[in-house]
Amino acid sequence: MLQHLITQDTGLRMVPTDRDELTTAVDQLHEELRALPEGADLARTRVLTRWIGIGEMSLGNHGEARTFLRQSLDLAAAIGNTRAVVATGLNLGDAHRYAGDIHAADALYRRALDTARGQHPELVDFALQHFGKHLTEQGNLAPARAHLEEALRLRLAKGEPELIDSTKAALDRVALLIDQANAKASAGDGATPGQWSGRWTSWLQSRTTARTPARWAKEFPTLRDAVSGLTAHQRVHPRHLRDQSFPAELIAAMAEEAEKAVAADGYLHNGKWNAAVGNAANRFAGQVDLAAVVARSPGLEVEQPHTAVYIAYLEEGQFLDFHVDEFGFGEANLILCLKHGRPTGAPRVSTTVFINADGYLECDLAAGDCVVFDGALTPHGRTSLSAGESVTLISFGFRARAQAPRTITHLPPVPG
CATH class of the missing domain: 2.60.120.620 (q2cbj1_9rhob like domain)
Known part of the structure; x- marks a missing residue:
């Protein structure tokens, strides 16, 4: 819905390809949401609130992003769409992570990964990818690498080039950070x-x-x-x-x-x-x-x-x-x-x-x-x-x- 207007920065966080265009597109989703009649299809409301949240997050409006993603997550749970619960839970984890709310982000990622492993194995690689990025930002580089390597194995099995490239980019960032940390740390014998x-x-x-x-x-x-x-x-x-x-x-x-x-x-x-x-x-x-x-x-x-x-x-x-x-x-x-x-x-x-x-x-x-x-x-x-x-x-x-x-x-x- 907004994928073509969102890319990743050097820190692998979502940002607009064109801020004005993304702002206009998010405003249009807001208008569509407000125009829905009372008692409208909850599934459509869920989709709109999720993408509004993703758009607001990419624009840096973290409070708005968390509000709409929480609404979308609650709707997914009420409808019984566990696949959407996993996907939106990861988005909400990102919104908390971007805002610096690390503990809430951590809990959301863990819950999404647990649900994916138990009910939606096709989403495990996505959960591992998001969780791996979170661990990377927290400096937990060894577990971050382990999560991302598992995600890469799953994505290689899927054979989807864009997903594979995304995980490789995340692993490259972990490798860079490990190299930087090792360069700063030295002991008498020069060991990392x-x-x-x-x-x-x-x-x-x-x-x-x-x-x-x-x-x-x-x-x-x-x-x-x-x-x-x-x-x-x-x-x-x-x-x-x-x-x-x-x-x-x-x-x-x-x-x-x-x-x-x-x-x-x-x-x-x-x-x-x-x-x-x-x-x-x-x-x-x-x-x-x-x-x-x-x-x-x-x-x-x-x-x-x-x-x-x-x-x-x-x-x-x-x-x-x-x-x-x-x-x-x-x-x-x-x-x-x-x-x-x-x-x-x-x-x-x-x-x-x-x-x-x-x-x-x-x-x-x-x-x-x-x-x-x-x-x-x-x-x-x-x-x-x-x-x-x-x-x-x-x-x-x-x-x-x-x-x-x-x-x-x-x-x-x-x-x-």
Whole structure:
């Protein structure tokens, strides 16, 4: 309806090809909407309000855009047009993002992606594209790239050149931003943040393993000095939190959502199953002040979580070897156990384990338990599952509030 009058700027946001022409076209849609008789076809009203909202957003009128897109989204839901719910939800997410309302945008993108995965697989690539752009603007470049790469795979399968080119442009922007960030960050050995984390992980895994607890005591003396130098810079020390009184019904809802997400769209990453979070996780994060939970433990003031992922261990012998996370996940992590299926009579169950200056800290997590730690500077992993055992978790990432973003400039280089 207005596609020919809208293009993208260098930041991949929608802008007019000709401002006067787009303004005239939007005014005409306003007139058509006002001229509709009372009780007119709701479907037509939905279409008009959606395109008015998109046009106003492209013109920079964000308040008007949100008003009309919200009306269109409500109409789509009332009519039962779930396909339009997804598409308009993404548009409304864009309108909030353009206006700087990041939390509302994030929730809308997640909801649209969840609905698309569940009901409209043909729209998943669009949801991933919009969400990927949002993550890019927030500086979450690793997850942005992952979302956009998945979108590209889907669009290559569709074989639609314009969609493919659009996603490639978004990936090119992510690559440019990663290069710029890497150019600004340097350490004593010249490593980029991603290289620094990867080298530390490789060094740790060459000297110990979460698979074989018997090696820990034997190998720890060779790790002590290096790990002490690393963890001295932690903003959050590992702590096992029990009895947090999280609503049991929300924990159960996330456990059910995680099981379905892993079965439908799970992907193996570093030996564990990962899956995108959905509405149940968003409800939990909206009702529970997780930032306060983190702050009570280490005293670090953080923002509400900016990212989350479901994690599952389902097979005997599955484990997660020691590693450090990339910086993009945040200065604080909270891993919450949603379900821990324990075999009767097993001599040992799987635990979350950390290496710190004093040795190894094992945390046996039951449903509702959580651990708070600094994933970028705390070597961590999970020991092997026993026969018949399963573990389902959700991991949240937090950014520090009112503190300068962390760089690797003053952090210890990887030991030689």
